[in-house]
Amino acid sequence: MTKLLILPGSARRESFNRKLAGIAAAIATEAGAAVDLVDPADFRLPLYDAELEEAEGLPANAKALKQKFLAAQAILFVSPEYNSSITPLMKNIIDWVSRTETDDEPDLAAYKGKVAGLLSASPGGFGGMRGLVHLRSILGNIGVLVTPAQFALSSAYDKFDDAGQLKNPKDLESVRRVVTTLLATTAKLSA
Numbered sequence: 001m002t003k004l005l006i007l008p009g010s011a012r013r014e015s016f017n018r019k020l021a022g023i024a025a026a027i028a029t030e031a032g033a034a035v036d037l038v039d040p041a042d043f044r045l046p047l048y049d050a051e052l053e054e055a056e057g058l059p060a061n062a063k064a065l066k067q068k069f070l071a072a073q074a075i076l077f078v079s080p081e082y083n084s085s086i087t088p089l090m091k092n093i094i095d096w097v098s099r100t101e102t103d104d105e106p107d108l109a110a111y112k113g114k115v116a117g118l119l120s121a122s123p124g125g126f127g128g129m130r131g132l133v134h135l136r137s138i139l140g141n142i143g144v145l146v147t148p149a150q151f152a153l154s155s156a157y158d159k160f161d162d163a164g165q166l167k168n169p170k171d172l173e174s175v176r177r178v179v180t181t182l183l184a185t186t187a188k189l190s191a
């Protein structure tokens, strides 16, 4: 059973990306994965600060998120773009989780050997796709294997019904493709 962490890049209550992450979680659970769907609102973090880290170590929420990354085999990032790039919330989580806590801890232990998939949603026409370009690059540089499949949901304000489900079956199929590609790739690498 693949252990899948799903991380939205927005903590907004009505976040389109949190909705999309919930849909992806249901698909992955149905496909047999053990899903850990993170709500970033439950893991608020200060902006990464080297002096704070020096004085106090990792904040408790950073430690908890790092444990979730360490426990996962696969990670699905579901994030909007801000000014055509990764959101500060997502970058801040990636930065805190990248930090070592002891001298004998290997570098980037939470990332190396993990497999990732990418989803985004935005009210805009690109659907957050430009942010995924940067997210893919960052993750590749810290040892994550990012699968080629990705999906960006554009005009997101019009795409969910009142129950928070995707109205268009084609969009749901695109999410399913990303999730199943991620799970299949992870299973092959673990075999």
Ligand SMILES: Cc1cc2nc3c(=O)[nH]c(=O)nc-3n(C[C@H](O)[C@H](O)[C@H](O)COP(=O)(O)O)c2cc1C
Residues within 6 Å of the ligand: 010, 011, 012, 014, 015, 016, 017, 018, 080, 081, 082, 083, 084, 085, 121, 122, 123, 124, 125, 126, 127, 128
């Ligand atoms: C600072 C800022 C910059 C943004 N830049 C972009 C952008 O470049 N492209 C885009 O499609 N949407 C952009 N947006 C709009 C977000 O996509 C929109 O707020 C979206 O709903 C955020 O995702 P969420 O619904 O998951 O919270 C921006 C929003 C903010 C606050």
